[in-house]
Amino acid sequence: MSSLINKAKGFVAEKVAHVQKPEASLKGVSIKNVGRDGAQFHSDVSVDNPYSHRLPVCEITYTLKSADRIVASGTMADPGWIEASKATTLEIPFKVPYDFLISLLRDIGRDWDIDYVFDVGLTIDLPIIGNFTIPLSTKGELKLPSFTNFFSGDKDSDS
Template sequence: MAQLLSKAKNFVAEQLVNVEKPEASIDDVDFKQLSRDSAEYLAKLSVKNPYGHAVPICQISYTLKSAGKVIASGTVPDPGSLKASDTTLLQVPVKVPHSVLMSLAKDIGADRDIDYELEVGLTIDLPIIGNFTIPLSTKGEIKLPSVSDIF
């Protein structure tokens, strides 16, 4: 009996490993708007759903780093669901307080940009498997807003 259970567990584990899972990528990170207390950037994600039914997204968590320091982090709870057999575009707003931007003055320098690393965790609810997190990361430069962007 124990041998039969062991074979069944191995079979199920093998099948779950081979199950196709959604794929995601970070397409872009751009300046969105400036407020009194922060600069808001927008991370754009593309998520391909291989299933013939919609898949709920539990949450999106993010961490924005610059010069080895965390300058913004947070979560977007319950951002909707992935379209069935399609690619869903998601937008993740990232707010960076002005005080943090001022502490990065050395990095900003004359070129008015911030070197960054963005880490995103996209948690979705897959049938049978349960919650599954897709880790994403990207590096690049974010331009600071100019006077013309503000007005």
Template sequence: MFHLLDKAKNYVAEKFANVPKPEASVTNVAFTCVSLEGAEYLAKVSVKNPYSTPIPISEIDYSLKSNLWEIASGTIPDPGSLKANNTTMVDVPVKVPHNVLISLAKDIGADWDIDYQIDITLIIDLPVLGNFTIPLSHKGEFKLPTL
């Protein structure tokens, strides 16, 4: 009996290993505006859904770092769903407080830009399989305007 259950478990694991899964990539991170609370950035994430039905995104976690120092982080609960058999652009807004930007003055003074790394985790609710996590990381720099 144990041998039969082991075979069944291996069969199911093998079938699920070959199931196509959603894929994602960060396409752009851009400065959007300055408000009284701080600077706002927008990360655009392209997510491809290989299934013929829409799939809900449970949540998005993000962390924005500069010189390995976390300057902003957060969670976006229930941001929507992915279109069936299509690529969906998901917006991840990030707010950075002014006091954090001031502390980055050393990096800004050297080359008039802010080097950054954004880590984004998409948690997608796949039917039957359960939650599927897609970790993303993107590095770049924000060029600051000159006078």
């Protein structure tokens, strides 16, 4: 009886391992808006759905790090759906206060940019399998707006 259960487990594990799963790619971080209380950043995740029906996205978790410090992190619960048999782009917006950006001045240095690592976990509800998390990561260099940009009248959408 034990060998029959082990064979059944092996069969199911093999079939699940070969099931097509959505694939995703992560774009770099960019500045979306600059305001008086901080900067609004965003990144896009493109997800290819191999199934003929749309899939719910359970959550997106993200962490932006620079100089071994967490600049921003959070969770977006229920961000939407991935359309059937095509690619869907999901936006990940987040805000960073200026006082925290100023604390990163050591990394910013003379070229006024931040070297970053952006980690994302995209959790999708797959049929039969259940929740499936796609880990994504990207590294890059983010040019910050200068003080002249700040005082030139750029407006924050939250003001």
